[in-house]
Amino acid sequence: xxxVILNMKPPVHRPQIALLLALHKLKVSEELxxxxxxxxxxxxxxxxxxxxxxxPAVRIYKGNRVREELQEAQHDFIRASVGLSSKGRLLVPxxxxxxxxxxxxDAKLAVWISHYLPPQQAAFVEQCISQRRQSLLGSRxxxxxxxxxxxxxxxxxxxxxx
Numbered sequence: 001x002x003x004v005i006l007n008m009k010p011p012v013h014r015p016q017i018a019l020l021l022a023l024h025k026l027k028v029s030e031e032l033x034x035x036x037x038x039x040x041x042x043x044x045x046x047x048x049x050x051x052x053x054x055x056p057a058v059r060i061y062k063g064n065r066v067r068e069e070l071q072e073a074q075h076d077f078i079r080a081s082v083g084l085s086s087k088g089r090l091l092v093p094x095x096x097x098x099x100x101x102x103x104x105x106d107a108k109l110a111v112w113i114s115h116y117l118p119p120q121q122a123a124f125v126e127q128c129i130s131q132r133r134q135s136l137l138g139s140r141x142x143x144x145x146x147x148x149x150x151x152x153x154x155x156x157x158x159x160x161x162x
Contacts, residue, residue: 042099
């Protein structure tokens with residue numbers, strides 16, 4: 001339902017949701033359609049916590065700062081979920097990879113992600129990318145982590161109080 005109300009495309013990283021939406025498309029009530037937003041906001045993906053390990057943290061958003069808080073949620077998700085393998089490959093969750101496809105091609109994904117990391121981590125990522133380019137390992141700088149549907153709600157400490 002949230003994908004209809006929030007005017008979002010079904011998530012590529014969860015094809016079962018796309019299938020359910022296609023099957024139930026005609027069953028969305030007119031009342032729900034009236035409360036739906038008019039334009040798509042891709043950052044909303046970082047606001048939807050489905051209680052799964054691969055979901056973003058649970059947050060409370062304030063109406064006057066929603067845009068800034070969505071950008072904060074994106075930054076926090078990237079910082080919390082991106083890692084490096086022992087071979088210097090950037091490990092990117094499937095949800096983030098699908099989101100980023102709208103903005104950047106795979107060859108530049110690691111550099112795009114490094115812009116959201118703290119300076120030391122960004123420099124380390126860029127150093128790993130540079131080393132991988134110089135070696136015979138080639139241009140594949142990222143590994144995509146599959147969607148993890150194990151149960152988990154993540155609450156950030158500074159977002160617990162109202």
